[in-house]
Amino acid sequence: MKNKKDLIEKIKKERTLVLIKPDGVERGLVGSIISRFERAGLRIVGLGIVKPSKKLIDKHYPKTKEWIENLGNNLLRTAEEFQIEIDLKKDYKVNNTYELGLKIRNWLIDFMSSGPIVKIALEGVHAVKIVRKLVGKTVPFLAEPGTIRGDYSIDSPILANLEERPIKNLIHASGSPEEAEYEIKLWFKEDELIE
Numbered sequence: 001m002k003n004k005k006d007l008i009e010k011i012k013k014e015r016t017l018v019l020i021k022p023d024g025v026e027r028g029l030v031g032s033i034i035s036r037f038e039r040a041g042l043r044i045v046g047l048g049i050v051k052p053s054k055k056l057i058d059k060h061y062p063k064t065k066e067w068i069e070n071l072g073n074n075l076l077r078t079a080e081e082f083q084i085e086i087d088l089k090k091d092y093k094v095n096n097t098y099e100l101g102l103k104i105r106n107w108l109i110d111f112m113s114s115g116p117i118v119k120i121a122l123e124g125v126h127a128v129k130i131v132r133k134l135v136g137k138t139v140p141f142l143a144e145p146g147t148i149r150g151d152y153s154i155d156s157p158i159l160a161n162l163e164e165r166p167i168k169n170l171i172h173a174s175g176s177p178e179e180a181e182y183e184i185k186l187w188f189k190e191d192e193l194i195e
C-alpha cells in the first residue's frame with residue numbers, strides 16, 4: 001500500500017464534470033438537477049453558466065476514431081432496432097460509420113453551443129460512477145425511472161437522427177476519472193475551483 005493518508009485523500013476527492021445541456025437550461029431544470037447531486041452527498045466545487053463557443057465544445061468531445069465510430073454505430077444500431085433501412089450515402093451523405101460519427105459529433109457541437117449551459121464540478125467518493133448512475137442511460141427511454149434522464153427526458157434517438165440533431169438527454173457527465181480531469185481543466189480555471 002502506498003501512503004495510506006494520501007490514498008484516503010485521493011478517494012475522498014474524486015472529481016467529475018457535469019454539464020446541463022441547453023435543453024435542460026431551457027426547460028428550467030437547473031435547480032432540480034443540481035439538487036439530485038447535492039442530495040446524494042456530492043460536493044459542488046465549481047459552478048457556472050456559460051454560452052460555450054463551438055471551439056470549446058470541439059475540444060470537449062473526444063476525437064478518437066473509436067469514440068467517433070461508436071457514435072455512428074449507435075445510429076445504425078437504433079435504425080436496425082426500429083427496422084429503418086439506412087443508405088449512408090443517400091440518407092446522410094457519408095461513406096462509412098466514421099464519417100457518420102463525425103456528422104453526429106458536428107450536430108452535438110452545434111447543439112451544445114446553441115444556448116447557455118451550466119457547468120458543475122462535483123467531488124466525492126466514486127463521484128464519476130455515482131454521477132453516471134444518478135444521470136441514467138444515454139437514451140431517454142432506456143434510462144430508469146429515478147434517474148435524471150429517466151425522470152425528465154423523453155427524446156427518441158430515431159427521431160433525433162431523422163431530424164439530424166443529437167439526442168436531447170439534458171446532461172453530460174464524465175465517463176472516467178481521466179476524462180473528468182481533462183474536462184474539468186477545460187471548463188474551469190484553477191481559481192474557479194474550491195479546494
Ligand code: ATP
Nearest residue numbers: 071074075104138160161165166167169171172173
Ligand atoms: P454524455 O457524454 O453526454 O454524458 P453519454 O456518455 O451517455 O453522454 P456518449 O456516447 O458519450 O453518451 O454520446 C455523447 C452524446 O451524443 C450523448 O449524450 C447524446 O446526446 C449524443 N448521441 C449519442 N449517440 C447519438 C446518436 N446515435 N444520435 C444522436 N445523438 C447521439
Ligand code: MG
Nearest residue numbers: 172173174175
Ligand atoms: Mg460520454
